[in-house]
Amino acid sequence: MPRPFRINILKLDPFLLALIATVGLASLLPCRGQFAAGMEWITDAGIVLLFFLHGARLSREAIIAGLGAWRIHILTLAATFVLFPAIGLALRALSHGWLNPAIADGLLFLCLLPSTVQSSIAFTSIARGNVPAAVCSASASNVLGIFITPVLVGLFLMSGSRGGFAADSLLSIVLQLLLPFVLGHFSRPRTDKFISKHKSILGKVDRTTILLVVYTAFSAAVIEGLWHKYSVGDLAWTFALNGAILALVLFITRWTAKRVGLPIEDEIAVVFCGSKKSLASGVPMASVLFPPVLLGPMVLPLMLFHQMQLMVCAVLAQRYGERPSN
Incomplete structure (x- = not known):
């Protein structure tokens, strides 16, 4: 029913509330000293586990099922x-x-990050789009992002006073992101049944790790005077520019899909896989x-963009899904 759907969309995501609460906690009680060092160690361990699980969840069957839709994959990437x-x-x-x-x-x-997987597939399904291709495109974006995003960050964000793309940064990427991901994927013969049986528990690992990273990140930033440098006006600009970026990408992906003659089901996959950014990664x-x-x-911009993309794409998916059947 349209009306209950709109009411649900206007509700705040419980995870967004948890993120806000975590930022508030870090602002009032930032971790310091030995406690901060311990939190960083726990956070690093959580990141390793998170990317191990990302690799273990990647199904080769799902990839093979969508490999033929090469135009969707090119446009999404x-x-x-x-x-x-x-x-x-x-x-x-x-x-x-x-x-x-x-x-x-x-x-x-935010703009250098890979696409999401779960929500891209979910919205494509709601919109009655090409789900196998969406699985393949979203997964490819997420996997390639582990390689491409650090390179792009090194080129465009880690220059000048930040000292470039240092060898220790590369080593951290390999040890904390790439190696756990590869090991997780090759563990599938042993871990697939366990992961399939405990999806809800493993989903909590993603969110818990993100909250730990946010708490330690904002603790360090608050100690360095974050809220003296980042005003209410800055937050308003962040929200407005996030909205402008999302609107522009949604328009361009939809327009491009139509221009190259994709059927509506493939257009939907391009729009939802190509317009989102992954908070989990x-x-x-x-x-x-x-x-x-x-x-x-x-x-902080990524946290705001995450909630915005979910709300906007949920409405868009509902509208696509209400089109007449052929």
Whole structure:
């Protein structure tokens, strides 16, 4: 029913509330000293476990099922790793003098991230789109993002005063992201049944890890004076620019899919897989790529974008799904 659907969309995601509460806790009671060191160790362990599970969840059967839809995959990857970064770079270039540089960097980091998997597939299904192709495109984006995002961050965000893309950053990426992911994927013969049986529990690992990273990130940023540098006006700009980026990408992906003559089911997969950014991958990646003092400003735009993309895409999926059947 349309009316109950709209009411549900306007409800805040419980995870968003948990993120807000975590930021509030870090602002009032930031972790310091030995406690902060312990939290960083726990967070690093959580990131390793998170990417191990990402690899273990990646089904080869799902990949094979959608491999034939190559035009969908090209458009999705182009949106994720070409269109989004171009928008982020253009925004940062045009923002000098009127936008807080921390916001511009955070928005650019958001634009360099891979797409989501679960929500892209879920919205494609609701919209009656090409689900096998969406599974393949979203999974490919997420996997390739483990390689591509750090390279893009090294090119566009880790320069000048940040000292470039250092060898220790590369080692952290390999040990905390790539190696656990590969080991997780090759563990599937032994872990597949357990993961399938405990999906709800394993889903909580994702969210718990993100909350740990957010708490440690914002603790370090608060100690360094985050809220003195990031005003209410800055938050308003972040929200407005997030909305503009999402609207522009949704328009371009839909327009491009129509221009190349994709059927409506394939268009839907391109729109939903190409327009989103992954909070589950982005926050842990930021923890590996950036020093603690930069993490808060880097992930704040992503946290806002996460909720915005869910609400907007839920409405769009419902409208696609209400079209007449052929």
